[in-house]
Amino acid sequence: MMASTPNQSSLQRGFAKHDHADCIVAAMSAVETQCADGGLRFTPVRRAVLEILLREHRAMGAYAVLEDLSAQGFGSQPPVVYRALDFLVSHGFAHKIERLNAFIACAAPGHDDTPAFMICRVCDTVAETPSAPAREELGRVAEASGFVIERTVIEAEGVCPGCAEAAPE
């Protein structure tokens, strides 16, 4: 049967299709604004890397990004891309998917610095979802043992709706 929630398109952070050109423009401008406000230098390399990640809209290895980047005339050595990725990740404009050793543009800059991710093992699509509830649960356990949590990685691996339909186990 149909799923219950036909939800808002512009905030879509799941696996549904969306207007891609629009989502790129929106994300770029959101990041631009945040950089301006925060006195951060949104340099050409950083901008290019973010654009690459947004355009692909999936987790990319650093070297895949680098390939694109150098094709655009930027430096072609690993440190170039790693520095840009560090900048983007540390300011919440992109995320590192630890499970894949790969990077993805943030789907909603400014909303949640450390979301949870759902990774489709078939098509490698990665969807972002709020992680606050799960983090709270974990925080309770940690607190009891005296552990101070600074950051939590939450990554679910499985099969996305599209792939489950296409190739039912």
Next chain:
Amino acid sequence: MMASTPNQSSLQRGFAKHDHADCIVAAMSAVETQCADGGLRFTPVRRAVLEILLREHRAMGAYAVLEDLSAQGFGSQPPVVYRALDFLVSHGFAHKIERLNAFIACAAPGHDDTPAFMICRVCDTVAETPSAPAREELGRVAEASGFVIERTVIEAEGVCPGCAEAAPE
């Protein structure tokens, strides 16, 4: 002899000290039993790798394990250790800490195949903790979007009780 120990140790899964020799023996024998029951081949290499992980009692890179392993006269090439680690991880006898690209022996074989971890960034100690509650929360969100979760990585990074006390920020 010193063999007699308060049994606080056998259930310890946090940061507290414990009887290490006892915990190694207990874990090895638990794994041995499970392999026998399940028809799994607990070969010398696999046994040696698990022993190394248990002895160190912290997350180790594959190449650190390999060094120990080859010092014991086993093969000294990466695939040797990766195969053994794959076996241990896939059967729940060890875990991969994605955040560190490192491996650690399971603290409670048979109890929870995919626990959550608390990683101390100061001393690199890793504690295992049940993750069921947090996974449930996430499962609810995933279900709503049609994503089928097969495995969830939950890794909290922070400061353990011991280190927080030693160097309070």
Next chain:
DNA sequence: CGAGTGATTGTATAACATAACGCAATCCGG
């Protein structure tokens, strides 16, 4: 015995990541 299965090993290479250096652009107080 002989075929099949699964483990072990080794070679080679792929993929991911950082150290260290010097130059260039940018920022900022004077």
Next chain:
DNA sequence: CCGGATTGCGTTATGTTATACAATCACTCG
């Protein structure tokens, strides 16, 4: 505008993590 401080960029080199591929060994089942 000038000059120093800071930050980013490009490059060389290297370190670390992981897998593809193929040959060999050992055990089991028919």
